[in-house]
Amino acid sequence: MSGNLPAPVVNADSAPYWQGARDNKLLLQRCSDCGTLRFFPRYLCTECGSDNTGWVEATGRGTVHSFTVVHRAAFPEFQERTPYVVALIDLEEGPRMMSNIVGADALEVAIGDAVTVEFEDRGDDGAKVPQFRRA
Numbered sequence: 660m661s662g663n664l665p666a667p668v669v670n671a672d673s674a675p676y677w678q679g680a681r682d683n684k685l686l687l688q689r690c691s692d693c694g695t696l697r698f699f700p701r702y703l704c705t706e707c708g709s710d711n712t713g714w715v716e717a718t719g720r721g722t723v724h725s726f727t728v729v730h731r732a733a734f735p736e737f738q739e740r741t742p743y744v745v746a747l748i749d750l751e752e753g754p755r756m757m758s759n760i761v762g763a764d765a766l767e768v769a770i771g772d773a774v775t776v777e778f779e780d781r782g783d784d785g786a787k788v789p790q791f792r793r794a
């Protein structure tokens with residue numbers, strides 16, 4: 660389903676996250692000083708400002724906090740995919756992340772639905788993007 664969709668843009672802060680996705684793992688940063696989990700990947704802890712960071716694997720389970728259905732894609736590469744669901748997912752571990760709901764029943768999604776992560780191929784070099792499916 661990835662077609663010509665763009666591959667992730669990786670930077671120094673997000674490289675472990677995207678490598679985890681390539682390995683079908685959803686990784687979260689955890690502050691090594693205060694233990695706070697955070698998403699999206701960034702240099703400093705959102706709670707204490709520490710740059711001392713480790714990574715943990717999330718379960719990949721979460722619930723839909725909110726969502727919208729996109730009928731007119733912002734980028735031409737995504738037009739063939741419309742209508743599609745963009746959702747805010749509350750991960751079991753606490754952080755909230757934006758992703759897509761995919762699958763045959765994606766458009767039937769509701770707030771509070773349980774979802775699980777899966778990884779969608781992007782590009783030709785093994786890159787993958789976390790997506791969610793109704794559980």
Ligand SMILES: [Zn+2]
Binds near residue numbers: 690692706709
């Ligand atoms: Zn911290």
